[in-house]
Amino acid sequence: MSTATATEATTFASALNTAMSDAMEEDDSVVVFGEDVGTLGGVFRITDGLTTRFGENRCFDTPLAESGIAGTAVGMAINGMRPVIEMQFDAFAYPALEQVFSHIAKMANRTRGRVRLPIVIRIPYGGGVGGVEHHCDSSEAYYAHTAGLKVFTPATVADAYLMLREAIDTEDPVVFFEPKKLYWSKAGEDLSALRQQYESSADTAGAESPRVGPTGNAKVVREGTDVSIISYGPSVSTVLKAAEAAAEDGISAEVLDLRSVVPFDEEALVSTVEKTGRAVVVAEAQGFVSVASEITARIQERCFHSLASPVLRVTGFDIPYPAPKLEEHHLPSVDRILDALDELQWED
Amino acid sequence: MTDNTTPHASPPSADNRADTSPTAVDSGPHSLVSPAAGHEKAEHASRILEASRSFGITAEQYMLPAQQQIRMLDPDGSLVPEEQQGTGPGHEYPIPEDDVLLKAYTSLVAGRRINDQNYALVRQGRMAVYPSSHGQEACQVGAALCLGEGDWMFPTYRDSVAVISRGVDPLDVMVSFRGDWHCGYDPKAYRVGAMSTPLTTQLLHAVGVAHAAKLRGEDTVVLAMCGDGATSEGDFHEALNFAAVFEVPVVFFVQNNGYAISVPLSNQSAAPSLAHKAIGYGLAGEQVDGNDMVAVLATLRRAVHLARENSMPLLLEAVTYRMQAHTNADDETRYRDREEVEQWKRKDPLLRMQKLLTAKGLLDEAAETQIAAAAEEVAASLRQAMSAEPEEDPLEIFDHVYTEPTAQLSAQRSQLADELAGVDAEEGTR
Numbered sequence: 001m002s003t004a005t006a007t008e009a010t011t012f013a014s015a016l017n018t019a020m021s022d023a024m025e026e027d028d029s030v031v032v033f034g035e036d037v038g039t040l041g042g043v044f045r046i047t048d049g050l051t052t053r054f055g056e057n058r059c060f061d062t063p064l065a066e067s068g069i070a071g072t073a074v075g076m077a078i079n080g081m082r083p084v085i086e087m088q089f090d091a092f093a094y095p096a097l098e099q100v101f102s103h104i105a106k107m108a109n110r111t112r113g114r115v116r117l118p119i120v121i122r123i124p125y126g127g128g129v130g131g132v133e134h135h136c137d138s139s140e141a142y143y144a145h146t147a148g149l150k151v152f153t154p155a156t157v158a159d160a161y162l163m164l165r166e167a168i169d170t171e172d173p174v175v176f177f178e179p180k181k182l183y184w185s186k187a188g189e190d191l192s193a194l195r196q197q198y199e200s201s202a203d204t205a206g207a208e209s210p211r212v213g214p215t216g217n218a219k220v221v222r223e224g225t226d227v228s229i230i231s232y233g234p235s236v237s238t239v240l241k242a243a244e245a246a247a248e249d250g251i252s253a254e255v256l257d258l259r260s261v262v263p264f265d266e267e268a269l270v271s272t273v274e275k276t277g278r279a280v281v282v283a284e285a286q287g288f289v290s291v292a293s294e295i296t297a298r299i300q301e302r303c304f305h306s307l308a309s310p311v312l313r314v315t316g317f318d319i320p321y322p323a324p325k326l327e328e329h330h331l332p333s334v335d336r337i338l339d340a341l342d343e344l345q346w347e348d
Numbered sequence: 349m350t351d352n353t354t355p356h357a358s359p360p361s362a363d364n365r366a367d368t369s370p371t372a373v374d375s376g377p378h379s380l381v382s383p384a385a386g387h388e389k390a391e392h393a394s395r396i397l398e399a400s401r402s403f404g405i406t407a408e409q410y411m412l413p414a415q416q417q418i419r420m421l422d423p424d425g426s427l428v429p430e431e432q433q434g435t436g437p438g439h440e441y442p443i444p445e446d447d448v449l450l451k452a453y454t455s456l457v458a459g460r461r462i463n464d465q466n467y468a469l470v471r472q473g474r475m476a477v478y479p480s481s482h483g484q485e486a487c488q489v490g491a492a493l494c495l496g497e498g499d500w501m502f503p504t505y506r507d508s509v510a511v512i513s514r515g516v517d518p519l520d521v522m523v524s525f526r527g528d529w530h531c532g533y534d535p536k537a538y539r540v541g542a543m544s545t546p547l548t549t550q551l552l553h554a555v556g557v558a559h560a561a562k563l564r565g566e567d568t569v570v571l572a573m574c575g576d577g578a579t580s581e582g583d584f585h586e587a588l589n590f591a592a593v594f595e596v597p598v599v600f601f602v603q604n605n606g607y608a609i610s611v612p613l614s615n616q617s618a619a620p621s622l623a624h625k626a627i628g629y630g631l632a633g634e635q636v637d638g639n640d641m642v643a644v645l646a647t648l649r650r651a652v653h654l655a656r657e658n659s660m661p662l663l664l665e666a667v668t669y670r671m672q673a674h675t676n677a678d679d680e681t682r683y684r685d686r687e688e689v690e691q692w693k694r695k696d697p698l699l700r701m702q703k704l705l706t707a708k709g710l711l712d713e714a715a716e717t718q719i720a721a722a723a724e725e726v727a728a729s730l731r732q733a734m735s736a737e738p739e740e741d742p743l744e745i746f747d748h749v750y751t752e753p754t755a756q757l758s759a760q761r762s763q764l765a766d767e768l769a770g771v772d773a774e775e776g777t778r
Contacts, residue, residue: 031563057563063593068552068586075556075570078535079500081563095582102546103553110542113748114534148749171751214752263754 009186012160016046016122016178018191019164020084024054027082030168032059034069034086034122043088044124044183070096070121074103077117084168090125090137097142104173105148119173120164125153126234126284127331128181130324136180137321138285140233143175144261144294151261152212153177155221155236157187159259161194162201162210179234216258216265220272224254227278227341230269230295232258235282235332242337251341261291269295270302277308278344282332287315309345395595396630399658403438411632413623414439417667418647419637423695425703433643439634441646450710452489452641453701454719459485459509460698461723462518463672465730466508466525470676474734476527479506483671486641486697487603489513490666491571494599494648500570502541502554506603507573511540518726519733528738529745547578551587551600555661558596562659569597569655571648577608579625580616588629588663597655600626600663601648603638605670610683626663638668639697642704669695742768 024030032050034042038061041048050059062069066087073083087093093100100121108116127136144151150172154160160178167174197210205213221236222243231239236257243253256272258265273279279299281292292313299311314332322330400410416434418441420427427443435441444452463482469475481488484506492513495501503511508525512518516533523532524543531542541557544550554572561568578584579602591598602622606613619625626633632654636647644666651662669692673680680689705711746753746761753761 063586063589065586065589067583068555068590071549071552071583071586072556072559072590075553075558076560077556078541078553079557079560079568081560098546098583099549099552103549107542108750109745109748110529110531111535111748112530112744113751114536115542116751150750214750215755263750264756266755 010157010189010191011183012154012157012178012185013044013046013183015157015160015189015191015194016164017048017050018195019161019168020047021050021053022195023082023084023165023168024050024058029080030058030082030084031076032084032086033062033073035064035066035088036061037086042086044180046122046124046178046183047086066093066096067099070099070104070119073119073121074099074107074117077119078107078115082118082120082168084120084122087121087123089131089135090123090139091134093121093123093139096121100143100149100175101146105146107148108172109148116171117173118168118171120167120176121173122164122176122178124180124183125177126179126181127321127323127327128234128284130327131180133321133323136323136327138234138283138316140175140177140261141285141290144291148173149262150174150212151177152259153179153233153261154259155179155182155231155233155257157185157189158194159210161189161191162198163212163259165198166210166212177233181234182237185237212260212263214263216260216263216268218256218258218260218265218268220254220268221257222253222255224252224276226252226276227280227344228254228256228272228276229280229282229337230256230258230272231282232261232291233284235284238332238334239282239337242334242341245334245338246341249338253341258295264294264298266298266302269298273299273303274306277306279303279307279311280314280337280340280344281311282314282337284316284331286318287313288318290315312340312343314340395658395660396632399632399654399660400438405438408627410438411627411630413621413626413633413635413665417635417637418643419640420642420646421637421640421700421704423700425700425707427642427704441643441650443642444645444649446708446710448493448645449642449701449705449708452486452493452645453698453705453711454722455489455492455513456485456641456698456701457719458723458726459488459513461727462509462512462730465727466522467672467676469731469734470525475522475525477675477677478525479508479675480670480672481506481509483692483696484603484605484638484668485509486644486701487601487638487666487668489641490644490648491573491601493645494652495569495571496652498539498566498568499652500539500541500554500557500568501573502550502557502570503543503573504547504550504575504578505543505545506575507543510573511538511543514538514540516540518730522730522734523738526734526738528740548574548581548583548587550574551598552583552590554598555587555591555594555596558591558598559594562594562596567597567656567659569599569652571652572598572600574600574602575608576602576604576606576613576622577611577616578602579622580608588625588631588661591661592630595659596661597659598661599648599651599655600661602663602665603668604665605638605668607670607674607684609674609678610680612683621665623663623665631661631663633663633665635665635667638666639692639695639700641697641701668697 037047038051154163281295283292296311396407400407418434466478488509491510520532551572554570558570623633623635
């Protein structure tokens with residue numbers, strides 16, 4: 001995959017690919033492995049060309065066994081490597097959960113920080129791509145619930161590059177959720193400019209910095225005054241469309257992209273909700289006991305006296321993912337978000 | 349070439365066995381060298397063929413365990429005549445040197461003392477739980493003594509004695525059984541993984557450590573330990589398979605102690621032996637008398653040597669017995685009778701080794717006294733340490749979850765700090 005310039009559109013997929021090759025170029029201990037990631041370049045081609053460029057010792061195919069992939073990543077990280085592993089699809093990552101929950105998440109803690117595991121687990125996730133069953137789960141809550149893991153999910157081409165670079169560089173294990181429906185989305189991003197931005201941002205934090213850092217760094221991606229719509233990953237683009245439509249109805253919506261579920265940028269959340277006094281949380285995953293539930297609870301705890309209306313959620317239904325013919329009824333849509341906005345008590 | 353008249357050189361007679369004639373050795377069993385098997389597979393197979401050829405046997409003969417369990421010491425402590433040890437071409441195990449045997453005995457005595465001390469500490473309520481390896485000490489000691497300094501060990505929760513024999517302070521090994529929240533020792537300092545409770549998960553860590561070393565051109569061997577019950581877990585399969593496919597030097601060491609808590613081996617596996625599982629993955633397997641310190645050391649040392657030389661994994665099954673209950677919380681009378689335990693008592697690894705070394709003139713009363721006194725010293729320091737209340741900072745439970753704390757963890761840490769300060773203040777006013 002060639003490095004795009006500002007004049008041509010860069011895809012989300014090529015941003016991820018370049019993030020990995022830049023990290024591999026910079027640090028010999030970065031290794032990429034998983035199912036079909038070598039010769040084929042991954043079923044989504046995200047690792048395309050890495051084996052050719054860096055050799056079979058740096059990017060290689062494994063036997064078809066997710067626990068084996070995660071478990072050997074633990075050993076590699078113990079022995080000085082920085083593994084970036086790919087789970088082929090969200091629901092195919094479940095065989096690895098014991099390794100993720102019992103070891104990857106806990107190793108630093110049970111060794112009192114003596115053994116840290118700088119592992120990145122890349123997971124293509126979410127629906128909206130016509131995938132058949134077991135290919136469209138939004139499984140972020142399982143990982144976010146597990147102490148010791150970081151959970152990143154980029155919503156833009158720029159973040160795909162910047163956040164994957166940061167995930168690879170961080171000493172903590174990161175579960176990196178890639179919204180499948182965004183893989184072929186494009187933006188006029190210059191990858192070498194992003195590279196420069198990343199490299200010059202090492203010690204920065206806050207609104208101007210791309211770094212998630214230790215405490216999270218949510219971004220207001222659309223300013224507004226009447227209501228805050230909080231979202232992350234694949235739902236952000238849908239939310240932005242809804243905000244656009246709401247503006248035509250005279251509602252000024254502010255949109256917050258969390259970027260990382262863990263660490264969770266509570267201050268950015270509080271700041272936007274205190275500003276607007278109303279909040280809607282949007283996510284693809286089922287709503288019951290979800291990341292959306294947690295966001296809603298935090299708003300209630302921290303912003304109760306600023307609220308003019310109950311906090312509403314627009315999420316997937318509490319059903320197994322209905323693939324693919326009925327998925328449009330399940331996923332949060334622009335209309336459903338607008339309906340939620342309508343329900344907020346506006347007559348105060 | 350292969351001498352088929354030697355009982356241990358030919359595999360058990362079965363219809364589907366490969367031809368063991370010299371021609372077959374030369375061309376190799378077709379299933380392993382078929383050009384249709386694909387480029388990488390053929391390459392892998394040639395490594396096994398290479399190893400088997402150097403012993404003058406077929407790949408199958410190399411991968412299958414020898415005809416009988418490897419045993420060098422009789423239950424009465426006398427050396428088994430060489431032709432009855434179970435060894436044969438490709439399955440030869442030289443007896444370790446005298447100084448190694450004496451060192452092993454010293455560790456055996458210390459290990460037994462530690463096992464029994466810990467058992468007592470739990471009964472006295474000074475330790476929360478202890479999975480004893482009483483009866484399995486030969487395996488424990490062998491696991492530690494077969495490794496070089498740069499090698500790694502990945503133990504289970506029943507392998508405390510192996511970890512201590514590797515040089516980790518007994519108190520540090522025991523803290524998690526006392527109920528502390530961490531594993532006690534620094535895995536990297538000793539090259540010993542944190543003792544793993546989720547069964548067989550650590551085997552994959554072993555494979556990963558060996559793989560990383562191989563990528564860097566280091567010849568680190570990793571000993572991956574598990575029990576008989578654990579061989580039913582999926583990670584056992586995945587670990588053996590990954591190790592074989594990536595050709596990494598891991599020695600899988602299965603201590604078959606007969607029971608997974610209460611469930612006997614017959615409920616875990618229908619394989620002829622656990623060592624037979626190796627061939628299905630393309631690695632060599634061997635079965636050894638796990639209560640025979642000499643044979644355990646001999647087989648482990650050779651497995652480590654072969655793994656290092658050929659950059660290939662091997663599997664060793666040690667047949668032993670858990671003399672005590674699973675832990676102190678277990679009631680063994682519900683699933684096994686006393687008679688069975690008594691039978692195994694007669695195969696005690698310590699007594700066998702003691703008799704051998706005495707007969708060899710390596711052990712006299714003075715040496716015995718000295719070894720026992722050293723073991724007693726370890727037990728005494730354990731007793732003392734476990735009787736003291738651990739000095740722990742409750743706030744540390746927040747400090748290692750992430751490299752830097754999240755905002756939420758910082759807030760929770762402050763909350764607990766306030767609560768602790770409140771308790772202190774209250775106690776101060778009393």
